[in-house]
Amino acid sequence: MLSDLISLWLAAIPLMLSPGPAVLGVSAMASAYGLRAAVPYWVGIVIGTVSVLLIVVLGITSVFFAIPGVKPALVGLAAIYILYLAYRIATAPVASLKRDTESRPKFTAGFIIAVANPKAFAVFGALCASHTIVPTQPVLDGGLKFIALLIMAAIASGSWLLFGSLLARYLQNPTLSRVVNIFFALLLVLSVLKALSSFI
Numbered sequence: 001m002l003s004d005l006i007s008l009w010l011a012a013i014p015l016m017l018s019p020g021p022a023v024l025g026v027s028a029m030a031s032a033y034g035l036r037a038a039v040p041y042w043v044g045i046v047i048g049t050v051s052v053l054l055i056v057v058l059g060i061t062s063v064f065f066a067i068p069g070v071k072p073a074l075v076g077l078a079a080i081y082i083l084y085l086a087y088r089i090a091t092a093p094v095a096s097l098k099r100d101t102e103s104r105p106k107f108t109a110g111f112i113i114a115v116a117n118p119k120a121f122a123v124f125g126a127l128c129a130s131h132t133i134v135p136t137q138p139v140l141d142g143g144l145k146f147i148a149l150l151i152m153a154a155i156a157s158g159s160w161l162l163f164g165s166l167l168a169r170y171l172q173n174p175t176l177s178r179v180v181n182i183f184f185a186l187l188l189v190l191s192v193l194k195a196l197s198s199f200i
Contacts, residue, residue: 001133001134004131004132004133005133005144005148007131008127008131008133008145008149009148009152011127011130011131012123012127012148012149012152013152015123015126015127015172016123016149016152016156017156017159019187020117020119020120020123021082021085021117021118021119021188022045022048022049022110022113022114022117022119022157023157023160024119024184024188025041025045025082025085025089025110025113025157025188025189026038026041026042026045026157026160026161027103027160027161027163027164027167027184028089028092028111028164028181028184028185028187028188029041029042029089029164030042030162030163030164030165030167030168031094031163031164031165031167031168031180031181031184032089032092032164032168032177032181032184033104033105033168034165034168035090035161035162035164035165035168037104037105038105038111038161038164039161040105040106040107040193041105041106041107041109041110041156042157042161043107043110044106044107044109044110044111044112044113044114045110045111045113045114045157046110046112046114046153046154046157047107047110047111048111048112048113048114048115048117048152049120049153049154049157050150051111051114051115051116052114052115052117052120052121052124053124053146053149053150053153055092055121055144056121056124056125057124057128057129057142057143057145057146059143070180074116076115077116079118081112081113081116082116082188082189083114083189084116085109085113085188086185086186086188086189087185087187089181089184089188090181090182090184090185090186091181095180104193124149127145127149128142128145128149131145133145133148140177158172160197165187179186
């Protein structure tokens, strides 16, 4: 059982630490607004990830996506929201203007991007389908996968949050800060295009 759990984590590391809409978003928010201001957004990502994991582990995704037209509609809505978020990142206040509390990242924005993230469904679905921890007890197996992947998701998104906040310390120049915001926004757009191409 322990070796199967370790195998699941080893498979999850490159998939969950690689740039995707959620982790790039949290890193960009921390870079643009600082660590403290980005924490509510990060908490939203983690709670949204819990929702996605529950949906995948319980098998609801398969049933829901079997309804004609649901999958393309949800993927389209997710793409639109993530593109909107990329715009917000690109136009986020730069260095000296970061005191603007209205435009700071919110819990709901993090939650929405987590549940609208096609990469999360694809990654969690692949990991859950390809690994078994307790073959004779499906409920325990699903519960252990849920806990193991949730820990990994929190570590991955937390790492990107810290990375973004470290960048913020060096972005006191407004021009450089704007360039980094736009760079993160472009990475977010590219990551969602990649995730969409593998999800559809």
